[in-house]
Amino acid sequence: MKKDNETISICGAGPAGLVAAITLARAGRHVIVYERHKDVGGRFHDDLQGIENWTTDGDVLEELISLGVEINFTATPFHEAQLFDPQGHKHVYRSPKPMAYIVHRGSVPGSLDTGLKTQALAQGVEIRFSESCQQLAEGGIVAEGPHGADAIGVGYLFETDGADGAYIALSDDLAPQGYAYLLIQGGRGTVMAWIYSDFHNESQYRKRCLNFFQERVGLTMHNLRPTGGAANFLVPRSARKSGLLFVGEAAGFQDALWGFGMRFAMISGNLAARAQLAGMPASYDALWRKRLGDPLRAALVNRFFYRRLGNQGYQILLRSIDQAMHRRPDGRHWLHGHTAPRWWKSLFFPLAKRLLVSSRPTPDSGEEGCDCTWCRCRHQR
Numbered sequence: 542m543k544k545d546n547e548t549i550s551i552c553g554a555g556p557a558g559l560v561a562a563i564t565l566a567r568a569g570r571h572v573i574v575y576e577r578h579k580d581v582g583g584r585f586h587d588d589l590q591g592i593e594n595w596t597t598d599g600d601v602l603e604e605l606i607s608l609g610v611e612i613n614f615t616a617t618p619f620h621e622a623q624l625f626d627p628q629g630h631k632h633v634y635r636s637p638k639p640m641a642y643i644v645h646r647g648s649v650p651g652s653l654d655t656g657l658k659t660q661a662l663a664q665g666v667e668i669r670f671s672e673s674c675q676q677l678a679e680g681g682i683v684a685e686g687p688h689g690a691d692a693i694g695v696g697y698l699f700e701t702d703g704a705d706g707a708y709i710a711l712s713d714d715l716a717p718q719g720y721a722y723l724l725i726q727g728g729r730g731t732v733m734a735w736i737y738s739d740f741h742n743e744s745q746y747r748k749r750c751l752n753f754f755q756e757r758v759g760l761t762m763h764n765l766r767p768t769g770g771a772a773n774f775l776v777p778r779s780a781r782k783s784g785l786l787f788v789g790e791a792a793g794f795q796d797a798l799w800g801f802g803m804r805f806a807m808i809s810g811n812l813a814a815r816a817q818l819a820g821m822p823a824s825y826d827a828l829w830r831k832r833l834g835d836p837l838r839a840a841l842v843n844r845f846f847y848r849r850l851g852n853q854g855y856q857i858l859l860r861s862i863d864q865a866m867h868r869r870p871d872g873r874h875w876l877h878g879h880t881a882p883r884w885w886k887s888l889f890f891p892l893a894k895r896l897l898v899s900s901r902p903t904p905d906s907g908e909e910g911c912d913c914t915w916c917r918c919r920h921q922r
Contacts (some may be wrong), residue, residue: 555806566664691737771902785914796837845889
């Protein structure tokens, strides 16, 4: 049990780690965050990403505020998305409430990462950049991000004079078992293909995705720079190992259907900090299961069925959405209803978990008493 005057260490200065640090520091704890990059957002370079706003009835920004997070970063709501089916036909969906918020990632001003860093520093958090964290002998919070890949993203960043917008394409020719997207906000854009198989042809999908959106949207893109990422999806038995609490992607807390993870990451960081503040780190598993367990299990079942659709299935899916929009023109309502936990998804979960094995070992794997943030004991045998 940590005493009030003891330092709490956090490995990783991503959204999960920084929200954990902010929560702890607000309660008067001394916090040290170790970050292997020279600044926050080291994996990104002003990439545009979306914080989903459909897994609960409430607004995600309001939920973050309730966790003690200030919205001091650019978060642009989008109420309209244009989806393309495998044949390139456009389907437009709208919602009176935001379906998601577009944020910038990286160390640039206005980004989510920079905003959270500013809040952490204002609370007295000590961030040690360019320092890796391989072990935490006294325990702490692990927010290292993904190890390995269940899905990879490949694409480009660019500048444009095109209007702000969100465009999504469902096609195995562009992103097998995944999706491709184009986001534009404030003269900057990100075009990306998230692929869940056929990783060795990633460069081919990157080019196809770029060509597709250039043709369909008619954009002029300047200063193209390659970008990419990786994602793990896991519903762990436990997100705790000895005195280590794993949060965000380090625990596998990410939507397995489409890879949205920032909301789950920040919530899990807050929950781990609350367990530390209560002097009961073992309570962390109960906390994340209560808030995240059902959505994570539902997302894995959603992924189980989605990966079996193929191009014909995507067309049927979009036609069903079109029909739903005629009855109630609210894209956020449809997303919430069709991705939410359901009793029948609970029945399919054991099968989905057995067949969709993550490339990431569970956080609690490793030798007894292991304090590795990424278990080296097992790899050094």
